[in-house]
Amino acid sequence: MKLLEPGATLDGFVIEACLHAGGMAHIYSVHYADGSRNPGFAMVMKIPRMTAGDGAENIVSFEVEQQILQVLSGPHVPRFVAAGDLARTPYLVMEYVPGPTLQHWLDQPERAPAATVARLGAATARAAHSLHQQNVCHLDLKPANVLIRADGSAVLLDFGLSCHAQQPDLLAEELRPAIGSPAWIAPEQVVGVRGDPRSDIFAIGVILYELATGELPFGAPQTAGGLRQRLWMDPPPPRQLRPDLPEWLQEVILRCLEPEAARRYPSAAHLAFDLRHPEQVDITERGRRTRGTGFGTHFRRWIKAAGMHYQPSPLPAQQQIDEVPILMVAVPNRDVSDATLYSLRQAVSRSLGLRPGARLACVTVIAPGQTSATDSARSETAVHRRYLAQLRQWVQPLDLASHQVSCHVLESGDVAQALLRYAQGNAVSVIVMGAATHGLQMQHLVATVPIKVAMQAPCTVILVKQTLPFEHLHQAD
Numbered sequence: 001m002k003l004l005e006p007g008a009t010l011d012g013f014v015i016e017a018c019l020h021a022g023g024m025a026h027i028y029s030v031h032y033a034d035g036s037r038n039p040g041f042a043m044v045m046k047i048p049r050m051t052a053g054d055g056a057e058n059i060v061s062f063e064v065e066q067q068i069l070q071v072l073s074g075p076h077v078p079r080f081v082a083a084g085d086l087a088r089t090p091y092l093v094m095e096y097v098p099g100p101t102l103q104h105w106l107d108q109p110e111r112a113p114a115a116t117v118a119r120l121g122a123a124t125a126r127a128a129h130s131l132h133q134q135n136v137c138h139l140d141l142k143p144a145n146v147l148i149r150a151d152g153s154a155v156l157l158d159f160g161l162s163c164h165a166q167q168p169d170l171l172a173e174e175l176r177p178a179i180g181s182p183a184w185i186a187p188e189q190v191v192g193v194r195g196d197p198r199s200d201i202f203a204i205g206v207i208l209y210e211l212a213t214g215e216l217p218f219g220a221p222q223t224a225g226g227l228r229q230r231l232w233m234d235p236p237p238p239r240q241l242r243p244d245l246p247e248w249l250q251e252v253i254l255r256c257l258e259p260e261a262a263r264r265y266p267s268a269a270h271l272a273f274d275l276r277h278p279e280q281v282d283i284t285e286r287g288r289r290t291r292g293t294g295f296g297t298h299f300r301r302w303i304k305a306a307g308m309h310y311q312p313s314p315l316p317a318q319q320q321i322d323e324v325p326i327l328m329v330a331v332p333n334r335d336v337s338d339a340t341l342y343s344l345r346q347a348v349s350r351s352l353g354l355r356p357g358a359r360l361a362c363v364t365v366i367a368p369g370q371t372s373a374t375d376s377a378r379s380e381t382a383v384h385r386r387y388l389a390q391l392r393q394w395v396q397p398l399d400l401a402s403h404q405v406s407c408h409v410l411e412s413g414d415v416a417q418a419l420l421r422y423a424q425g426n427a428v429s430v431i432v433m434g435a436a437t438h439g440l441q442m443q444h445l446v447a448t449v450p451i452k453v454a455m456q457a458p459c460t461v462i463l464v465k466q467t468l469p470f471e472h473l474h475q476a477d
Helices: 056-069 114-133 170-174 198-213 224-231 247-256 268-276 295-305 318-322 338-353 368-374 380-395 415-425 440-446 448-456 470-476
Strands: 013-021 025-032 043-048 080-083 092-095 146-148 154-156 326-330 359-366 404-411 430-434 460-464
Touching: 013 043, 043 056, 056 092, 056 170, 114 146, 114 154, 114 198, 114 247, 114 268, 114 318, 198 247, 198 268, 224 295, 247 268, 268 326, 268 359, 326 338, 326 415, 338 380, 338 430, 338 460, 359 380, 359 415, 380 404, 404 415, 415 430, 415 448, 430 448, 448 460
Parallel strands: 326 359, 326 430, 359 404, 430 460
Antiparallel strands: 013 025, 025 043, 043 092, 080 092, 146 154
């Protein structure tokens, strides 16, 4: 299809400048011909290429994006405006979101520092998690498809290769072979498996690797044999290419790039959590490695992968991320009875027992006055360490063999708002807290804290009442 001229009108939209002319589509800035109509934001029109030399995937991808974009919502996707008839002139009109894509950082002469890589990766993971919560897998995440707003949040673009649980997977039905961008495609996509949210986590791992090192972990293979190598091969450790990278960042990146999806992060929220809290990352041999994986390991994986072929596409399921939530427990640090702490621990134990693979974040909130009034002779760091030690002591009796756990001390004069901000910022799925979070002596003063949290929380809240008098705890033990 030839480029549209500025000033042309199409279904009530006036064409402005052509912003992008790519291999799959042309993108124009547009506005309503009727000046009285104003959506409140700038708009762009996306028209797929449909010349004789273009493949069928252009049309199929347009149909997929047209279906999916209309049902997505939230700040991490452009707002849908209108769609054109495929029989006449197919197009999509959507919100224009200003800001650079991740490609901007890759084009810089210097590699981004670890803190910047982590910040961009966390924003991308949060956006992917929002998508997965709506039963959609993007399946084509790459730097050009991730836009960063001025506030640091990410917006995902181009849903032409995506998969939705409640809609037919046209790409799987009509095209069958591995579909995706060769540099970022996940191993399971190579053998035709679509719909696993952890495929997007693999793609984010490729993006993080490239941001950190300037290199693609698997290159950009163009043959089926080249693509299949990622089913058994590990890339060179990032610290082999860039020795100044911290071990925790390599740990995160290589976990994302595990060939088997089950060995990656269980959800994009877990990935974002580690990128936002690097001090809580458990560093294993994977993070300390400076040499590539040995031939023996690759050979064993090659034998295992040799029989992998196309499988029926599983649907992206909300249950996959519901089963591995981030669970937050608000642990009081003053004026609290041992019985309340015990009851909180029992409630957390029950919740984690139902959710293998869930993550536990133990949070306590201290008032700014606690640092200066009660610990004036100590540094702020020492005060936080003391409260962290109390949290670790509280969590120690729990059996956390199959769970990741982290402890966090927040400083705020508003306990409820501090807990809510933490839950929102870390994609917490369940909050466990005492019905009287500051103990029996102060219930009449702070009883509104759990109510505020329960009313405003973006997730499930479990309020725990003391159910066992402290003098009888030894019998339960």
